[in-house]
Amino acid sequence: MHLSFSTYYTLISAALVLLVGKFLVQKIKFLRDFNIPEPVAGGLVAAAALFTLHQVTGATFSFSSDLQSGFMLVFFSSIGLSANFSKLREGGRALVLFLLVIAVFIVVQNAIGIGLASALGLDPLVGLIAGSITLIGGHGTAGAWGQVLERDFGVQGAVTLGIACATFGLVIGGLIGGPLAKALITRYQLSTRSGQTHDNQAPLTEASPNAEFEYPDQNRLITANAAVETLALFAGCLAFAEFMTGYSQGKFFQLPTFVWALGAGVLIRNTLDYVFNIKVFDRAIDVFGNASLSIYLAIALLSLKLWELAGLAAPLMVILAAQTIAMGLYAAFVTFRIMGRNYDAAVLAAGHCGFGMGATPTAVANMQAITNQYGPSHKAFLIVPMVGAFFIDIVNAAMIQVFIKLLH
Template sequence: MFHLDTLATLVAATLTLLLGRKLVHSVSFLKKYTIPEPVAGGLLVALALLVLKKSMGWEVNFDMSLRDPLMLAFFATIGLNANIASLRAGGRVVGIFLIVVVGLLVMQNAIGIGMASLLGLDPLMGLLAGSITLSGGHGTGAAWSKLFIERYGFTNATEVAMACATFGLVLGGLIGGPVARYLVKHSTTPNGIPDDQEVPTAFEKPDVGRMITSLVLIETIALIAICLTVGKIVAQLLAGTAFELPTFVCVLFVGVILSNGLSMMGFYRVFERAVSVLGNVSLSLFLAMALMGLKLWELASLALPMLAILVVQTIFMALYAIFVTWRMMGKNYDAAVLAAGHCGFGLGATPTAIANMQAITERFGPSHMAFLVVPMVGAFFIDIVNALVIKLYLMLPIFCGLTDEAAVFSPPPFTHSSNVPSPASSVLSGLLPVVGNVREYVAPGAELPGSSPDRAVNPPL
């Protein structure tokens, strides 16, 4: 086993990004279907590590201590670039998009349970292959698998959840580009920008009146650092209260308040292009670390029936984005970018959604609305509504027979750890083990608390 320290991991991440850029620009298929560069490079590295492990028994571990700060820095830049007037104008769009997202959550669980029953699997496995791991990601999968182990006797729930979430993370980064490219052809590109012309920034209109200097970078880094510091303090103060929020949501809100407050008071005007550049760097490095650290051999634990469920879920996600998300959001360019983002967090995680949207906007032009709506819905609201949807499904008769009623209606409080973040709201603590901050990426294979009951609903895969 080889272990790379923080600096070596950073070097590996940057090389992974450069590799991904080379791949996307060299392989016509990747460029044509707008596959994000971190996804292309990260998956190739993960595949290489898989070959090393299977052929020679070598395993490479990375020091991921920079991963979460990079993710928080990205959400800070989203907040710093958010304009209050634009947020106010986007209120209706957020509401419509949330309705679209809820529809997907319901259908993902219906497909999972239906396919599980059709293939002779336990319905709990269908739920794990539904919105718990696909729209919820590794964090939600980790939390619910703990409940399934302790209350339902599903001994291999954690392995199934991590494998499903890993599968979703990979596919979420692969289908967003092709779906959006198809939709852009049926939409109006912004400002008449040709399809083959790249836009210098990913999620804001550039401020061509100023140049990015060393002073501007220092000022911007200071703002991001303030957002991270204050956001963490706010999250700690709210912990255990009815207003508890995920750390990254607090960081994002601090960014919004800081940026708009300084502007309204006339003290300082945030340089949006510099913020966008640093945000893109943070997101790219985060995704590179997350994807190159994937333990793809965990997917081997998926039996063929479970793999069939996930393939159907992936196809349905693409069709849902085309026929529901795009149409409901207005059938325009912004709707196409939103559909790409929905593919990202509908199968994987919010950072994957942002990477999908960046790959589109870098080529076809900016979509300010999409980069305001997706982080709000995909990083915060979805955790709450997903909790409610999952809980309603667990009230169905097919699940009530698996355990006593008290176990179904009174899940234990989730044990906090450095890998799986705290609940979004203690008010909802009776609804599920964890509600919020589950979109923060949890590395596959992370050690999770849980007991091993005597009864197993399904034999290990």
């Protein structure tokens, strides 16, 4: 028996997952102490419930992938619409340094995957699938490269394998980032605001500093007109992304759709700011971006087929376990130290765990869980979305091609 949820029922299910996650984080001290994001908490409960139903009844479930992709694109568009050139200049040296740290980790991740795959008697390309193709790259990159590996290199089931690895990484990335950052903050006493939350702060007004995604639960004063104008901006981003994805197909500048959505946001924002002197309503962008992030993660975890992960071969689980350990150690001893051994560096380490194992939305959710408790980190929220959603995909694509050529 297969149950397919339409768009409406997928949205209802996602909303229920978020409400359950909020309730669990509020009531369970362990989840609060280790800064587990609400969508991850609720999503794992839902995934476990669906897994139990599958085991008992044999039923399988599917949710609207179009809705999931749509909210993901809105989230990335919100990143672009929030980033004017002055913010990019503000990132400066730290942004470049963080990108170099991540680029080195791509090499480490692929070396671990390929090395362990070879040692366990698997095709080295399977190790690459369990490396940056799926963990840094996420589901989109897993599907795209999986087709290439099946068609051109004879790796059977590469797409299915890639989706399973990417799903594993999405969950693990959301579980290890918060605890790691908390451990760093506690050990080095990096925050003087421990224990403070921001749910009851005064709502953000036009005079308030732009909090970006740092406080998703904080009230933001917006109007219906501002909401409509902001939706028009998102529509422009999505239209541009769809056009460029089709136009660049097969060309040297082919990029994932979400990268075009982010780039469109940057282009539209800065054109309005510097050419037409039109002020963009940041608070409305924040509201839509945060809501889209939460719904995207909820649907992604609803779509988590634990019975497929349970069926992964033991050697592949060994590789993924090693990748998890490597991610935690690298974030703690390399990312944190190189980025300054301060509070911002701890939040950056949490973000690195998010997109180093899963995806940029997971990274942002990790950082939100930390900043909601310990205070803002403007530097981290400036750097991670731009690096994780834009620059690193270009670097990763180039490195994947290099590794494939070395192996064949």
